[in-house]
Each structure stands twice: as structure tokens, then as C-alpha cells.
Amino acid sequence: MKIVRTLVWVSCLLLALPGLAAPPTRPGKLVLKLRASTNPLAADLSALLPALVALQATDLAQKFPHSALPSPERPGSVDLRRVYELTVPTGLTLTKARTMLLATGIVEYVEPLYLRMPQYQPNDPRADSLAGYNEYHLRLTQAYRAWDFTKGDTSVVIGVTDTGIRYTHEDLVGQVKYNYADPVNGLDDDGDGYIDNFRGWDFSNNNNDPFYNAFVGHGSQVSGIVAGATDNGKGIAGVGFKCKFLPLQIFPGTTTGSFAGYEAVVYAADHNCRVINMSWGGAGGYSRFEQDVCTYAAVNHDVVLVAAAGNTPGDLLFYPASYDHVLSVAATDEADAKADFSAYSRRIDLSAPGTNIIIVNGRLSSSYAGPPDADYWVGSGTSFASPQVAGAAALVRSRFPQLTAEQVVAQLRQAADTSIYTLPANQGYRGYLGTGRLNIARAVAALNQREARVVTSAFAPAKPFGYAPGDTVRLAATVRNLLLPVAGLTVTLTSLSPYLTVRQGGFAVGSLATLAEASNGAAPFRLAVASNVPPSTKATLRYHFSGANNYQSDQYVELLLNPDFVQLDAGNISVSVSSRGNLAYDDVTGAVGRGFSYRGSTPMLSEGGLLLATTPTRVATHLRSSSGAVQQSFFALAQIQKLTPGPRADQEARGTFRDSLPDPQKPRSVGVRVRQHGQSWAAPAARRNFILLDYSLRNLTADTLKPLYAGLFADWDLPGDAARNVARWDSVNRMGYCYDPLTPQVYAGVQVLGPRPAGVYSIDNSAPAGTPIYFADGFSPAEKYLALSGGFGRAHRSVGTDTQGTDASQVVSTLVPCLAPGDSATVAFAVLAAPTLAELQATAQAATAAYQQQQVLAAAPVAAGTTWQLFPNPTTGLVNIVLPTKLGAAAAQVLDALGRPVATVALPSGGGLLSLQALAPGLYVVRILGTSLLQRVVRE
Structure with missing residues (x-):
């Protein structure tokens, strides 16, 4: 009764029994498999060499040099001659190694060697x-x-x-x-x-x-x-x-x-x-x-x-x-x-x-x-x-x-x-x-048994990271009869989960000879995911087989529902944002999440996420720790949700998490609740190269947090040679960024938004022992605090030279000078990417303008004693404005999403009609000139 896992292999990692620790691995050992290729093995290995050198990998060896080659007579057979084992520094994270090796384009997978x-x-x-x-x-x-x-x-x-x-x-x-x-x-x-x-x-x-x-x-x-x-x-x-x-x-x-x-x-x-x-x-x-x-x-x-x-x-x-x-x-x-x-x-x-x-x-x-x-x-x-x-x-x-x-x-x-x-x-x-x-x-x-099995389960659309609430899914099953011929065979699919409904679950197979196959690809099973499914829910489906001669058997298939991250990808950047403040991936193995890419590039961020700290021992993250595992400080309170479109952007993501309060058992906690908010735009073009991230921080402790440091960690591995990056600081745009100095394809970085101080701490990931931040033995809380607090001067702004880069990371940070018990403060960042430095700087300026506009809209008060209405909203073109009569005649100005005036209309006392029919669909702001009255309106 083995459960079928075809096409949902990633889900297996996500669905381990809660409370069980991850299996141990062999320290400093990885295994990789080269993609199937018409190139000689020597050519593929030569192309792999720069990444191996950058990772300081040694002892690359073919694991099974004498293994048999795949046979066309055995469909589904594999080629183990393309599997290699290698030795890497023990402090190297799997996500880093995986990102750099997969970026070569010739590696199929990179994994640890588990100990069983x-x-x-x-x-x-x-x-x-x-x-x-x-x-x-x-x-x-x-x-x-x-x-x-x-x-x-x-x-x-x-x-x-x-x-x-x-x-x-x-x-x-x-x-x-x-x-x-x-x-x-x-x-x-x-x-x-x-x-x-x-x-x-x-x-x-x-x-x-x-x-x-x-x-x-x-x-x-x-x-x-x-x-x-x-x-x-x-x-x-x-x-x-x-x-x-x-x-x-x-x-x-x-x-x-x-x-x-x-x-x-x-x-x-x-x-x-x-x-x-x-x-x-x-x-x-x-x-x-x-x-x-x-x-x-x-x-x-x-x-x-x-x-x-x-x-x-x-x-x-x-x-x-x-x-x-x-x-x-x-x-x-x-x-x-x-x-x-x-x-x-x-x-x-x-x-x-x-x-x-x-x-x-x-x-x-x-x-x-x-x-x-x-x-x-x-x-x-x-x-x-x-x-x-x-x-x-x-x-x-x-x-x-x-x-x-x-x-x-x-x-x-x-x-x-x-x-x-x-x-x-x-x-x-x-x-x-x-x-x-x-x-x-x-x-x-005797050979008097019957058994039919589903040998492949193909879900469409294929979503190896799981299905979202409200998704509809098609499931094509291929059935093989393994033993005696069976007549009148039917396969009925039922759901054992209350969050997954089978809308069409019958497959009349008919008669099958021994080892014969049949598929319902022309009329697949149809499924629907509930809208209220909890995060990371495992759903089990049952195939029930019945046929002549009282043949009955069952088989099961699993899939993941409501994965605990969202993908912001309206523009040129595609990045996973998790419920615990991580970017790209939610775990150190790089299995939970779809990564960070720019215009369809290979993954270029091996690890990223929010850092908070008040002292070297009060640090909160969901990033790597000194042991190579995750420092589990953040716990989700409200799962991150994606809204398309959002009220301010083409895509928005919102979620809430918190860290544990300080106590003797958990002395590294800060004690805050975090409301995270992300925004991504498909238009205008100036907004396609950045994603806005803001975090509202509320002090849950009885102490004043003074100061409270906040920042984003980014371990960049840019396309080309991921270990030949340079990290720099743009003080004008308050932006830390990285690039390959010899063959730059993409510039990527993080920018501090708003009026708070901005700093950067650039890290050489391959620096020797004795450096202030030494990644070979992990990333300790004290090192995280140093990166957050030590980036506001002139030191630590850059690593790498324009003739020889390195494997670089950055922590771009800001601070809240004083956060009293129960008070809240907001910190904001932009994550950016562009083909050139000039375009990256222009993107940073566009991000600054977008954030400033949103701050103006959010802060604008309504004048005391005045009320007004604007309807319908959204509108297909005409809106009706109702103003307090004491304002008399007035003028309404329309601003686009970048804050630029696009129309001005005179209104009689009490208001009147405003036409947006000449404007493109999108988000606009209507402002009554001479007052503080502002309101957003969506033109459909």
C-alpha cells in the first residue's frame, strides 16, 4: 500500500512528522548529480570547476563508476555514473552550495549525505x-x-x-x-x-x-x-x-x-x-x-x-x-x-x-x-x-x-x-x-492473485511546492496490472482530507492483461482545494480498485496544500516570502520556497531574511545558526497571504509573526511582534525592478528596547561566477549591493527606506578564521548583532576588488532609537535588481519615490469637521464626489501611482462628477486642492 509520490517529491520533505528532528548528515560531504547531457563527462566537469573552486570543494569523485548505464528496455532506469561525491568546508550551508552549483546549469541536484x-x-x-x-x-x-x-x-x-x-x-x-x-x-x-x-x-x-x-x-x-x-x-x-x-x-x-x-x-x-x-x-x-x-x-x-x-x-x-x-x-x-x-x-x-x-x-x-x-x-x-x-x-x-x-x-x-x-x-x-x-x-x-497499481500520478497544473487555497487540480493516473488479468476494473478516487474535494473521481478502466496499462489522461480526476485550508496541510487521496472475481485493493497519494510562503513576482523579480520573514527559502536546505530570481535567472539568493537585535545575546532571526541549522526565533501568528491585486500594488503579501519573550531558557529573544508587508508591481516599468518590504515592530516586553536594530541579510550568488562577487555601499541611495566585477549580468541589493539611519555590513563568506564574522563555523547571534550594529560607520562597507571578487553577503540595517513597551515602529526596505549599476540606482530612486508617496497617502488626515465621499470605487470611469457644502467650489486633482498629476477638474459646491475614462486602469489618488482630503480610487 505504498503511497504514490510521483511529481510531488518535494512535498515529502515538507511533511515529516512534527516534532521529529532532521536526520543527521555526514559533515562536510555533499552529493551532486550532473544533468543528462550529450557532452562528455570531462567537459561537464570542466564547466563545474569554477564553482567547486569557489566553494573550496575537494575530493570530487564519481560515486558509482562501475554502475550499469540506463537501458531503453527498462523505462524509468537511471544513470548513476553522473553522481559525484565531494568534500566541502563544514561551515558551508547547503543552500549556498546548492545555489552556486545549480547556477552552473549542468547540475540536477545537490544534497547532503544522510546518516541512517x-x-x-x-x-x-x-x-x-x-x-x-x-x-x-x-x-x-x-x-x-x-x-x-x-x-x-x-x-x-x-x-x-x-x-x-x-x-x-x-x-x-x-x-x-x-x-x-x-x-x-x-x-x-x-x-x-x-x-x-x-x-x-x-x-x-x-x-x-x-x-x-x-x-x-x-x-x-x-x-x-x-x-x-x-x-x-x-x-x-x-x-x-x-x-x-x-x-x-x-x-x-x-x-x-x-x-x-x-x-x-x-x-x-x-x-x-x-x-x-x-x-x-x-x-x-x-x-x-x-x-x-x-x-x-x-x-x-x-x-x-x-x-x-x-x-x-x-x-x-x-x-x-x-x-x-x-x-x-x-x-x-x-x-x-x-x-x-x-x-x-x-x-x-x-x-x-x-x-x-x-x-x-x-x-x-x-x-x-x-x-x-x-x-x-x-x-x-x-x-x-x-x-x-x-x-x-x-x-x-x-x-x-x-x-x-x-x-x-x-x-x-x-x-x-x-x-x-x-x-x-x-x-x-x-x-x-x-x-x-x-x-x-x-x-x-500459486500465481492466483490480482493487483493493479497506479504507477504515475500527474497533477496539473504541476505545483511541486504545493497547492493554494481555492486551487482546482487535475490528476491523470496511469494504471498497470501486475498479476492475473483483471476484467471490469474501475478506479475510484476519494479524498481523506476535509480540505480537498474530489469533484470527478471515477475511472472505468475495463479489462487489463498482465502488465498492460491504461490512463485517464483524456478525462482526468478533478480536485478542489478548500479556501480555509490550514498552512502546510498534508492531504491524502485514496485510489480504490475493484474488478471481477471480487478484486479489491487500495493505494494512496499525498500532496501538500497551502504552502507557508507566497511568491511576489508581478515584475522582473520573483522572490518567496515566508511567514517567518525569510526571503527566497524558509529553511537551510533550500527546499521550502522557490528562491529569488531576476527575469527568469537561476536562483541568485541562497539565503535572506529579517534580523532583529538589541544586544549580542538578544537576537531574533529565522536564519542559519552557528550549528549550521536554523536559529528558530520567529513563530508565525498569522500565515502570510497574497493579494492580487492589492490596494496599493499589483501584488501584496501580509503576515504576522513574533519571537519568544526573553526568559532564562531563551536568552537570545528580543520580544517583538512583527507585521510584515510586501509589494510587487507589474507596471509602471520603473517599479518592475524592486519589491518593497516593510515591517511594523511592536514591543511586547515590559522593557524599553533601546536601541532596536533591524536589517535584511542577503547572501547573494549572482549569475555567472557566484563566488566572484563584489559588495559595495551606495550612501546616496542608502543601498548595499553586489555584482560580478568581471562579467556583470545582474546587480542586486537592499535599500533602507524612510528617514531612519541606514548602514551596511559587507561580509566575505570565505574569510579566514580570526575575522570578526567567520562563516566557516556558522553565523552566531553575536556575529548577527555585530553585522546589524556595526554597519553605520565607514568600516565594513565593501568586500572584494574589481579584479577579484569573492563570495559575498551583506546585512543592510537601520535602527529604532527607542521603543517603549507596547509601542510600535515601522522599518522599510526595498530589494532591487537590475542589469547595470546605473539602472539599479535609478530603481533605488523609484523605490524611494514609491515609498514616500505611500507614506503621504497613509499619513494624510481628514480636516476636522469635514466628511466627503467618492463612489463607486472601484470604478469603470465615472466617480461621484460628495463634499461638505462649507467648502464651496473646489478642484479635484488626480495623481497616478507615482504621485504625478494626471488630471484636474473643477467641482461646484457640494461636489460633482469626475471622469477617469481617459486614464489607464490602475490605482490613482484623488486630492481636493486646498485641503488635506485624499482618497485612493481604482480605475478598472
Whole structure:
């Protein structure tokens, strides 16, 4: 019952279970994939070199030089030869690296290398002394009956990616798949790039000895379940019976090694493993690299991938189990109830026993006094459910070698015992434990199952960042029949979310032969997003399949609704503004948001956002911190909303957030509420190159904030060479800006608006240790305060030279000298971009004029004792003005959006008609000359 994630991969990252920390990553390591190209690899790598030098990247290496190329006979196969690993400074942010590398135009993705962990919950090490335990899981899953149909085959090899194994154990020594083509002699006899890989490989330490070590023997335990020696009169029986296993160590157990699970998956696929078990993983942290590896094994090499669903008892995305092409396994107990530790979700494919499983003892215990390599114990975890399913997959492949990996998975799903959902203990988990509990005998007895699946879900319009309230969506589904031919097949789509309505949800497929496909692209499903959907809501849709012979099954697809940012893009600038004051992206990974671009350029702002501070320890931001994560100071009170058109601009954005009040636990808080407001224009041309941002700051504390610094941080990576930028200060226009001095394509900057003081602090991101702001170890609160407060003199205005730029950032700031408790003050900025410096300066002047005009309109009072009316508003041309009679005859002047007079009309006492028919549609201001009466009017 794996959920479909086609075309919504970014949503996966956004929908991690709240409260779960991001998975750990390998410090200083990134992985990138070059775009498909007709150029030689050497040419693409040469084009990539300037960005690598700028990032101070080293050790660029092809991750899988021996991987198989994609085959046209296997649609959807991937090319792993274009995947590279590199080393970068540990203080470098992912958003910075991603922005600079993607700006080359030859890189498809840039990601961290995640660290995934084994999924087991072992009992006390002495639990093997409890004689009452036995291999109940073999009886419950009907493995004994299954072995009457097949005992597996030694040619079917299961790759066990795990810790090292104790291959001297009596139940393991004879089950290892040895590579007789490469004996241990110091040579690469079989020419596969690995020397003496006779009994597997230790990828975590890069050697040929995957023997167990101090990291416990989790791999031995898993190996015994999946393929321990059976019918040998000793110990336990492995589900795979005669099937062999290939030990592949991925966890180091040393201080020098590193996690290497996905490298091992590629190796196993390349070395003819028909099944791969992955009893490890982590919550969250979707990775296109990891998905590519899973696709390579499953599609390029037709391997069945099986993974533990995780030991966090919640509905969450857990990888690799939640990736496409991976069979996800939850755990049940001796009574078929969900194990209390097991994950549960609609992404689970099926379940298997996972509590109190008799296993090979992974390491020799000092308390064990029996024969060597003959000890056992008891353990629990989805780690021990997954290898049962992997062993079952090996039996299915032995019994029915004609089945593809996709069909093997379907056979296992449909053979599962659905009766577990009749148990009272599982009533609350209906549909969340897959198709049921593993039944091996039914899976191998005969090919009498049916299963159709949606293999692609194409949403239109495609919005990988999520759908807004009120959106209508089309969904085209491609259905593939995997097992027996099915007649009278229908697919019905229903929504499990109150915020997503299915307006047309029927698809009459008809009859489908085995492996035949059908699509409803000509008459897609139709959906509607509710207008009141909360921010960042996960919506689940259910495909229900029904056909002849009582065939019924379900499948699910997710999408994100109401993403927590808006895009201001009416003019030449397109920038994401989040509910927490960030620009371009709302997170350090660069996944939440659509970035900052100018006239369709590549992303040119790796990180940006609001900074507030009163002291070096009272700093509020939602930007990077000294640990490389986000300094979480701002919390949304009212989600940012976009209005098109707005009352003052073609697009406007408004939202409210606040930081936590100062207390002993959070000493870096400032204590303000922020109302943010953004404006973007499509016309006139003078306004297309800037976006206005103003922030109303209210003091929520009992203290006077004196002074309160406010500024915008901008880490620019401009098109061309992102590490060859120069940062400068224009004191006339009160603007900090950056450009490439050798090949300038775009000038970009931030300007302080209004009467408050203006300053800039320019930062060399690659400056050595000992500089006042040293980005290699992050961006500390003290450094943020320095950047905000230290930019009002002549120092720190510039970095880089006109002959050699650098990787530059700026903090453009202003200050409120004194903000009393309960008082409010407004600070305002313009974010600008233009092709030349002269045009950027002209844009700054236009931004100043626009802001001044709005301040005049907002501040203009109505004369005491006078009232007047102007209607209709909006108008198609004629408006009626009603004035106090005591004014007598008057004159009405019309101003355009730039404050220029465009018409003047004499009015009799009491008012009269004013015609705007000769004017272009837009926003105007009507002013009664000789008075302070002003009113805005929209000409439609």
C-alpha cells in the first residue's frame, strides 16, 4: 500500500512528522548529480570547476563508476555514473552550495549525505536464556507450509546491507554467497573494482572484511532471519532456506568509518542480488540521490528492495522504506496486533512479526558458556520483520523466476493475511499496516492473485511546492496490472482530507492483461482545494480498485496544500516570502520556497531574511545558526497571504509573526511582534525592478528596547561566477549591493527606506578564521548583532576588488532609537535588481519615490469637521464626489501611482462628477486642492 509520490517529491520533505528532528548528515560531504547531457563527462566537469573552486570543494569523485548505464528496455532506469561525491568546508550551508552549483546549469541536484540507523529494539542480552521463546514467526507466517512448495535456490542471493556479520556462526557460515571469481590474493581477479571481495564488502571502512565488531551484530541477527541455515539440526531456521545472502557492511563501528548504505545497495544490484534487505533508515530527509539509488536497483537491475518501516510509533515518512520501488514492512506481535514500537502509515506495504524474535547472537557474550558460534538470543524491532519479508521474496523469486521485481512485491502484498484488521487491537490502524500480515505459503503456492497499481500520478497544473487555497487540480493516473488479468476494473478516487474535494473521481478502466496499462489522461480526476485550508496541510487521496472475481485493493497519494510562503513576482523579480520573514527559502536546505530570481535567472539568493537585535545575546532571526541549522526565533501568528491585486500594488503579501519573550531558557529573544508587508508591481516599468518590504515592530516586553536594530541579510550568488562577487555601499541611495566585477549580468541589493539611519555590513563568506564574522563555523547571534550594529560607520562597507571578487553577503540595517513597551515602529526596505549599476540606482530612486508617496497617502488626515465621499470605487470611469457644502467650489486633482498629476477638474459646491475614462486602469489618488482630503480610487 505504498503511497504514490510521483511529481510531488518535494512535498515529502515538507511533511515529516512534527516534532521529529532532521536526520543527521555526514559533515562536510555533499552529493551532486550532473544533468543528462550529450557532452562528455570531462567537459561537464570542466564547466563545474569554477564553482567547486569557489566553494573550496575537494575530493570530487564519481560515486558509482562501475554502475550499469540506463537501458531503453527498462523505462524509468537511471544513470548513476553522473553522481559525484565531494568534500566541502563544514561551515558551508547547503543552500549556498546548492545555489552556486545549480547556477552552473549542468547540475540536477545537490544534497547532503544522510546518516541512517539500524532499526532494532533488542531485549536484555540474557534473553536467550528464556526457554519459552521459539520461532513463532515461522508458524504465524506459514513458512513451514511454504517450504512444501519451494525451499528456495542457492542461485537466489539476498543482499544484507547492515552492520558486520559473524560469519563464523554455525547458522551463517554455510549461507554466505562467496565470490569464487575473486579469491583473497591481493588482486581484483574479476575486474569489478573491488580487490578480494570474496565474502562481501565493508563499505563503511572500505575493505573486504564485513566481520562483526564493537557495533554489535545487528547484521548477524538480520542475516539469520533472512537466510540462516535451515534443516541443519542447529539453532534457528532462516526464511529463505536454501537461498544465500551477501554480507555488506554499511555501519563502521569505528571512529574513522562512515555510513554507506546506498553504496552497498548499488553494489548488491551490480553483483546479481535478486533481493536486498534494508533494516535501517531515518525519519524525514527526502533525498533524490537515495531515490535514484533505489530506482537503479529496482528498475535498472530488477531487484526486490525490502526495508524496515521504522521503530517510531507514528505516521511518518521513513527512508528508505518510504521511497518508490521499496517494499515497506511494519511490525506486529505474537497476537498479530501492531507492535507498540512500530511505525504505522498508509505508506506501509505489509506487516510481519517483529517482537521477541529468536535471532543469531550478533557477538560473543562473556556470559555465554556454551559452544562457540552456537549462541542465540531474542530481539524485537521492524529490523527483524523486514528480513522475513526479504526471505519470502527470495522464495517467490525461486518459485516463479519469470516474475519481475514489481510483480514479486505485488504477489507478497496480495497474499498477506487481511484478518489482522479484524482484531480489536488493530481497529485504530485499519489501512495503516499495509495489506495485512505476511503469509509466505499463500505467496508461493500459486500465481492466483490480482493487483493493479497506479504507477504515475500527474497533477496539473504541476505545483511541486504545493497547492493554494481555492486551487482546482487535475490528476491523470496511469494504471498497470501486475498479476492475473483483471476484467471490469474501475478506479475510484476519494479524498481523506476535509480540505480537498474530489469533484470527478471515477475511472472505468475495463479489462487489463498482465502488465498492460491504461490512463485517464483524456478525462482526468478533478480536485478542489478548500479556501480555509490550514498552512502546510498534508492531504491524502485514496485510489480504490475493484474488478471481477471480487478484486479489491487500495493505494494512496499525498500532496501538500497551502504552502507557508507566497511568491511576489508581478515584475522582473520573483522572490518567496515566508511567514517567518525569510526571503527566497524558509529553511537551510533550500527546499521550502522557490528562491529569488531576476527575469527568469537561476536562483541568485541562497539565503535572506529579517534580523532583529538589541544586544549580542538578544537576537531574533529565522536564519542559519552557528550549528549550521536554523536559529528558530520567529513563530508565525498569522500565515502570510497574497493579494492580487492589492490596494496599493499589483501584488501584496501580509503576515504576522513574533519571537519568544526573553526568559532564562531563551536568552537570545528580543520580544517583538512583527507585521510584515510586501509589494510587487507589474507596471509602471520603473517599479518592475524592486519589491518593497516593510515591517511594523511592536514591543511586547515590559522593557524599553533601546536601541532596536533591524536589517535584511542577503547572501547573494549572482549569475555567472557566484563566488566572484563584489559588495559595495551606495550612501546616496542608502543601498548595499553586489555584482560580478568581471562579467556583470545582474546587480542586486537592499535599500533602507524612510528617514531612519541606514548602514551596511559587507561580509566575505570565505574569510579566514580570526575575522570578526567567520562563516566557516556558522553565523552566531553575536556575529548577527555585530553585522546589524556595526554597519553605520565607514568600516565594513565593501568586500572584494574589481579584479577579484569573492563570495559575498551583506546585512543592510537601520535602527529604532527607542521603543517603549507596547509601542510600535515601522522599518522599510526595498530589494532591487537590475542589469547595470546605473539602472539599479535609478530603481533605488523609484523605490524611494514609491515609498514616500505611500507614506503621504497613509499619513494624510481628514480636516476636522469635514466628511466627503467618492463612489463607486472601484470604478469603470465615472466617480461621484460628495463634499461638505462649507467648502464651496473646489478642484479635484488626480495623481497616478507615482504621485504625478494626471488630471484636474473643477467641482461646484457640494461636489460633482469626475471622469477617469481617459486614464489607464490602475490605482490613482484623488486630492481636493486646498485641503488635506485624499482618497485612493481604482480605475478598472
